[in-house]
Amino acid sequence: MESVTRTGFHDLNLASRKAEEAALRRYVAVAWLETLVGPLGISGQPSEKEFISCLRNGLILCNVINKIHPGAVAKVVEINSHAQSLNREFQPPRAYQYFENVRNFLVAVEELKLPAFEACDLERDNLEAGSASKVVDCILALKSYHECKQINCGNGNGYYKLTRSPMVMHSSTKIHSLASSESCRRLDMSAACDKQPPSDGENHKLEDTIVKLLADYMVDTKENIDDSFLGSFHNRNPDSVKVLSKMISSCLEEKLQNKIPELKSMFKDSLKESTGSAVHSTSMPLEDISSFGKIQDLKDLLSTTKREFEDLQSQLQKDLKNIGSQVEGMSTAAVQYHKVAEENRKLYNMVQDLKGNIRVFCRIRPAFCAGTRNVIDSIGEDGSLVISDPLKPKKDGRKVFQFNRIFGPSATQDDVFNDTQPLIRSVMDGYNVCIFAYGQTGSGKTYTMSGPSGGSTKDLGINYQALSDLFEIANQRRDATLLTVNSTSDVLNLMKYGEVNRVVCSTAINNRSSRSHSILTVHVHGKDPSGNMLRSCLHLVDLAGSERVDKSEVTGDRLKEAQHINKSLSCLGDVITALAQKNSHIPYRNSKLTLLLQDSLGGHAKTLMFAHVSPEEDSFGETISTLKFAQRVSTVELGAARLNKECSEVMRLKEQIENLKKALANKEAPSTPSYKIKEPKSPFDKQRATIERTPPRTRRLSIENGSTMKSEKAMRTPPRTRRLSIENGSTIKSEKAMNVEDRRGPKTPSTLTRVRRLSSEGKDNSQIKLSADVSKSLHASTVSAQKYSQFQDAEQFGNLSNGSSMTDIYHSKAPRSPTSSSFQKQALKTDCRTKIPRLQLPNTPETKVNTRNDIQNVMQSVISTEPRTANGKASQIRKSLRTTIGKLISGSEKRNLQNTLEVKPPVTRDINDLKSPVMAHAKAARRESLTGVQTSDRSRRSSLGGKPIESSTPMSNNRNAKTPPPVHPSTKTTKRWL
Ligand SMILES: Nc1ncnc2c1ncn2[C@@H]1O[C@H](COP(=O)(O)OP(=O)(O)OP(=O)(O)O)[C@@H](O)[C@H]1O
Known part of the structure; x- marks a missing residue:
């Protein structure tokens, strides 16, 4: 059935193809005839009937064959159209006449040996299927003949192909x-x-x-x-x-x-x-x-290709697996690498901790203009920084620096703080910490420390974040007590108060350039659960930027500021160099900045420096110098950081000493009725008493008993220390150190000189000495606030306790104003006018000490009650106790022996003095007290335990001499200095 259907379809198909083919051939024939004799008057694709009727009279055929072979048909019967138009009676030729034409044509064709047709093929009635094809064949044969003739230049002998329809029966x-x-x-x-x-x-x-x-x-x-x-x-x-x-x-x-x-x-x-x-x-x-073979080939090809494809696929799978395992290995290695790098960093930091090096972080701010060339070549995870010299762009121009951490332009404030946080937190554990930002002007120091002006909370700098963090920790650790300042915002308000005084102005480099150093100091005092006292401080320092004045284009006051800034920074550089070289003398006193940072740079503190660099090409010089400086800083070894912790035993002994001192002081009090003051009942009262006694321009911060935080900012000009809040034993002080150098140009920083002057009204030496010691112990925690404040006048002095006429005078190395010396003269005259509040001693057994024997008894009792387990510190304190009591005794004896005031030349002390070993004169005094033999003319030594300073030795007035600390000449013979 299927076969039948197929056959029928095939026949049909064949017939239509035949018809198509015949039509095509007719078309070719007509087209060719028209090229020879012109339009035939039929359509381009004529039907068989049309085609035959057009050729029936033989006229076209004769004309064509005559064109191909001239004279092939000698006589052609034609239609005379003209005669036809003139004579309406004109009769067209009859069919037999036309037959003549066809017959002649066929003869001519026969002669040319071309396929012919039967004349009857053109008969109207004789049109049967296939008859037209013979005619077409004949014409196409003629065509071939003609073309061949043309090719052979008309010689007529050329080979031509007979085109005959394949449909012909034979x-x-x-x-x-x-x-x-x-x-x-x-x-x-x-x-x-x-x-x-x-x-x-x-x-x-x-x-x-x-x-x-x-x-x-x-x-x-x-x-x-x-x-x-x-x-x-x-x-x-x-x-x-x-x-x-x-x-x-x-x-x-x-x-x-x-x-x-x-x-x-x-x-x-x-x-x-x-x-x-x-x-x-x-x-x-x-x-x-016939396609089947090809199909087989294709099939083979396909199966081969398929096989190859499968091979490739399996190979690809294998390769992918391989690559996968390699990538996995690499990613594991990368993770490991990061872990190891992180561990390395931690270990490196640990080594640095153990060595006590200053940690240095480098931060690169984003470039201001996108077009400028960047000198930062690469930033390594391991803290390496490669910068390239724009003038030597090749390998020679590359410099590599290594720091603890590098923060690129995209680093956020949080990124920076996260790495800083552990350091800040160690303040709460009793370590001193100093973080300072250093770098060229406009390199982003203030941005790091404070954040951008008007920025959002997420932009807040280290200052703010550190404080928040400290308060958070303080809240978590309930031993901590915060009284006056309860929140970061309180401190921020205090800081704002300080910032009001910080000059910010626009320069050619930075339109909000800070014109001074800013120092925020937080003192943390507290007790740990076992009763040990922790005392530490956090310095957060935003240094003014070093600047090339030709670049910053500053003039006038701004120029002077720039000079002072550069000078103090250069002093910082000197200190760093000296520390790095482990010099025996470190010139801390050359600037207030270094004096302030002395504990952090030279003490057993943890110190972190942020070196800031600008990425722009034109800052290359400054960038290099900042990085070199930072490199040098990173080599400074501070020694392992020390925990500032006092055990409860030590504290107990100290307390006893205090009580003894107070008792002794009280014993002497009746002899100086006019200066009796009321002893503050609480630290706050004491503080207030101090304020009352302090001349207005010097405000002194004191802290005692309990958890205390002080935030200090050294102000700029006029130089003064501002107390921001103090209350009742728990205090936060915020001070902002503004211009580091006094504009009046001291060549050396103001030196803290404590001048103790004996009362001309017959106050005995023992009181003075006692006061001095008491003051030292009471104000040890506030000295940093004072030591960098700028005391320009001798008016600025503080005083201390208990009816004594002792006066503390802080002054600079050289007098810079007439008031300075005049004041000192005046001070001699007027110190007795200093109002000192009467101290009311607590009613303790110690206050009943009245005689030397009593004192000695008390001392013995203290010593005997001291537990045998007391550590070294306790024995030091014991020594100190002995010394104090010895001084008292000596003072009492001296008072008895010496009724006139002994005025002795001052001894200058700087902040180092406070840390000096036992002073020579103290030793002498103790010796006196123990032996009862008075040394009539003993040399006084500087409290640093350094060279003895003879009373007759004129004090240096050389303002340029940076070390040792200068002593004001006006004090040389008129006062007695401790
Ligand atoms: N990391 C940063 N991201 C975005 N902007 C920054 C960054 N660091 C600094 N800037 C911007 O750069 C400009 C200069 O910064 P800043 O004022 O902090 O510099 P400075 O080093 O403190 O300068 P000076 O020493 O003159 O006070 C400011 O506009 C600041 O907002």
Whole structure:
């Protein structure tokens, strides 16, 4: 059934193809005729009928053959159209007349040996299927003849191919016999054909197919197969067979090419079916059969490709697995690397801690202008920084620096604080900490320490974050007590108060350039759960930027500020250099800045420096110098940080000493009724008493008993120390140190000189000495507030306790104003006018000490009650107790022996003095007290325990001499200094 359907479809297909082909040939013939004789008056694609009727009179045919072969038809019967138009009676030629034309034409064609047709083929009534094709063949043969003639320059002997319709019966018959020939069978390449010889019907189809293919081929290639060719083929002439097989194979090839897309889809379909099943069909057309080989090839190709593809896929899988495991390994290594790098950093920091080095972080702010060239080459995770010299862009221009941490332009305030936080927290554990920002002007120091002006909370700098953190920790650790200042905002308000006095102005480099150093100091006093006292402080320092005045283009006051700033920074550099070189002398006193930072730079503190650099090309010089400085700073060894912790035993002993001192002082009090003051009942009262006694420009901060935080900011000008809040033993002080150097130009910083002057009204030495010691112990925690405040006048002095006329005078190395010396003179005269509040001693057994024997007894009792387990510090205190009591005794004795005031030259002390070993004169005094032998003319030594300073030795007035600390000449013979 399927076979029948297929055959019917195939026949139909063949017929339509034949019709198509005939029409095409007609078209070609008409087109050619028109090129020779002009328009035929029919359509371009005429029907057979149209075509025949147009040629029926033979006129066109004769004209054409005459054109090809002139004179082929000697006499052509023509229609005289002119005569026809003139004579309405004109009769057209009859049919026989036309017959003449056709007959003559056919004769001429015969003569040219071209295929002819029958004259009746043009008859109207005789039009039957296939008759027109003969006519067409004849015309196309003429065409071939003509073309050949043209090619051969008209010699008429050229070979031409006879184009004849393959539909002619005789050709068909001959080919029919051919179809059964071996050569034809060879064309059938299908396995089905091999196994099953085609039946007659199939042979017929095959024949048709071959005929069709040949016809197509001949039309396309203009090949002609004449009778002789077919005859020779029939006789198995090898040449003919060869030609024919060649024609057929080329024809098949072409067909195959056209069939390729179709084949492909067929092939795909067949692949969808089971791969092994053959695509066989007994009724498979020839082209399909011939395609089968290709399909097989393609199939093979496909399976090969498929195999290769699978191989590749499995290879790819393997490779991917390999790469995956490699990437995994690499990522593990990277994680490990980061871990190790982090560990390294921690270990490095630990080593630094143990060595006590100053930690240095470097921060690079973002570039202001996107277009400018950046000198920052690379930032390493390990803290390495590579910068390149813009003038030497190649390898030579590269410089590598190593710091503890580098923060790139994208680092946030939180990033910076996170790395700083552990250091800040150690303040709460009793370590002193100093964080200072250093760098060129406009490099971002203030940004790091305070944050941008008007920035949001997330932009807040270390100052703010540190305070918040400290308060948070303080809240967490309930031993901590905060009284006056309860929140960060309180401190921030205090800081704002300090900032009001900080000059900020616009320069060519930074439009909000700070014109002074800013120092925020937080003192932390507290007790740990076991009762040990912790005392530590946190300095948060935003240094003014170093600047090249030619670049910042400052003038006038701004220029002076810049000079002072640079000078103090250079002093800082000197200190760092001296520390790095482990010099025996460190010039801390050369500037107030270094004096202030002395504890942090030279003490056992933890210190962190932020080195700030600008990435711009034109800042290269400054960048290099900042980085070099920072490098130097990082080599400074401070020694391991020391915990500022006093055990309860030490505290108990100190307390006893205090009580003893107070008792002794009280004993002496009746002798100085006019100066009796009320002893403050609480630290706050004491504080208030101090304030009352303090001249207005010097405000002194004192802290005692309990947890205390002080935030200090050194003010700029006029130099003064501002107390921001003090209350009842728990205090936070905020001070802002403004201009570091006094504008009046001291060559050396103001030196803290404590001048103790004996009362001219017969106050005894013992009181004075006692006061001095008491003051030292009471105000030890506030000295940092005082030591960097700028005391320009001798008016600025504080005083101390208990009816004594002792006066503390802080002054600079050299007098800078007449008031300074005049005051000192005046001070001699007027110190007795200093109002000192009367101290009311607590009613303790110690206050009943009245005689030397009592004192000694008390001392003995203290010593005997001291537990044997007391540590070294306790024994030091014991010593100090002995010394104090010895002084008292000595003072009492001296008072008895000496009724007149002994005025002794001052001894200058700087902040180092407070840390000096036992003073020589103290030793002498103790010796005196123990031996009872008075040294009449003893030398006084500086409290530093340094060289003795003879009373007659004139004090240096050299303002340029930076060390040792200068002593004001006006004090040289008039006062007695401790
Ligand atoms: N890390 C940063 N991210 C964004 N902006 C920054 C950064 N660092 C600094 N800046 C900006 O750069 C400018 C200069 O910064 P800043 O005022 O902090 O410099 P400075 O070193 O304190 O200068 P000076 O020494 O003159 O006071 C400011 O406008 C600041 O906001």
